[in-house]
Amino acid sequence: MEHQQAIQALELIKRNMESCIFGKKEEIVWLLTALAAGGHVLIEDVPGTGKTQMVKALARSVGGEFHRIQCNPDLLPTDITGVSIYHPKQEQFVFRPGPIMANVVLADEINRATTKTQSALLEAMEERHVSVDGITYPLPRPFSLFATQNPIEFDGTYTLPEAQLDRFLMKISIGYPDEASEKRLLTEPSAQRSADGLDAVASVQDVLxxxxxxxxxxxxSSVVDYLLALIRGTRSHASLFLGASPRAGVALASCAKAYALLQKRAFVLPDDVKTVAPLVLGHRLHLRPEARMQGATTESVLQQVMKQIPVPVGMER
Structure with missing residues (x-):
């Protein structure tokens, strides 16, 4: 596959998803950006906004294997990774894969899973394999995890550890549809088309x-320097006690490249970095208590940092 073919494939997937997801063109672009960058996404929003439908639409569009994990406090690590079961006829243990063994995995309400279960997810997200009874099993390629959590429900939930948050390439919010799209959902039966009915328009090899x-x-190099200055600027800002890590810098570069590809370009612009930075860095930055009391947010602080850094001009393409 050449560069132009990759752009065409992404456009096909995008249009296919838009055929059953209305009023969410920007959010579809974010999911495709993460897919092209080979990363994982945390989707935080209230119930009923179409989080599951959107991830399903993506999985169906690329023809990959899709599994959904409904997280709850009773979920065990082996319920995700799989388990070895003794087979009498073969006189040996046989591995039965868990739902993590798929190209696209949706972990619904991830913050309802216990920390022990989240550790199993952490290994899968970072290492792209799972360990069961001392044996390592590689995950399918490509592999992307999309996790959801409800921001307003706290009973029976577990806060995601910082190490796990850092493994999510992006954190996005779906939000409510615009008025025209919501009216279409209410008045047109065809607008309520389920993602389960979508045909694949690309293959897993296309995704790779x-x-x-x-x-x-x-x-x-000027964009690299700009990105580096942005990352380092978060570490010295007075309102933050934890800035962006080197892993965050790598994630930002990967997302900027993927976003540029979705914009049908073979090069990254500074605006690409600025566009994806809030989604890549927002969940990795941590405010000082006094800054939070003064009404600051990670988004507002990040905007301050970006305003302080000169944007490069006259790049080589």
Whole structure:
């Protein structure tokens, strides 16, 4: 697959998802950006906004294997990774894969799972494999985890540890649809089309090719310096006690390249970095208590940092 073919494949997936997801063009772009970058996404929003439908639409569009995990306090790590069961006829233990063994995995209400179960997810997200009874099993390629959590419900939930949050490439919010899209949902039966009925318009091999091409999207040295200045600027800001890590910098570069590809370009602009930065860095930054009391947010602080850093001009393409 060449660069232009990757752009065409992404456009096909985007249009296919839009055929059953209305009023969410920007959010679809974010999911495709994460897919092209080969990362995981945390979707935080209230129930009923279409989180599950959107992830299903993505999985159906690329023809990959899709599994959904409904997280709850009773969920065990082996319920996710799989378990070895003794087979009498073979006189040996046989591994039965868990739902994590898929190309696209949706972990619904991830913050309802216990910390022990979240540790199993952490290994899968970071290492792209699971360990059961001392044996390591690789996950399918490509592999992307999309997790949801409800921001207003706290009973029976477990706060995601910082290490796990850092493994999510992006954190996004779906939000409510605009008035025109919501009216269409109420008045047109065809607008209530389920993602289960979508046909695949790309293959898992296409996704792997897209990810390979996204890595090779050109990033000029001036843009690299701009991105680095942004990352380091978060570490010295007075309102933050924890700035962006080196992993966050790598994630930001990967997302900027993937987003540039979705914009049908073979090079990254500073605006690409600025566009994806809040989604990549927002959940990785932590405010000082006094800044929070003064009404500051990670988004507002990040905007301050970006305003302080000169935007490069005259890049080589």
């Amino acid at each position: 090719d897209i990810q390979r091409i996204a890595i090779d999207v050109h990033m000029d």
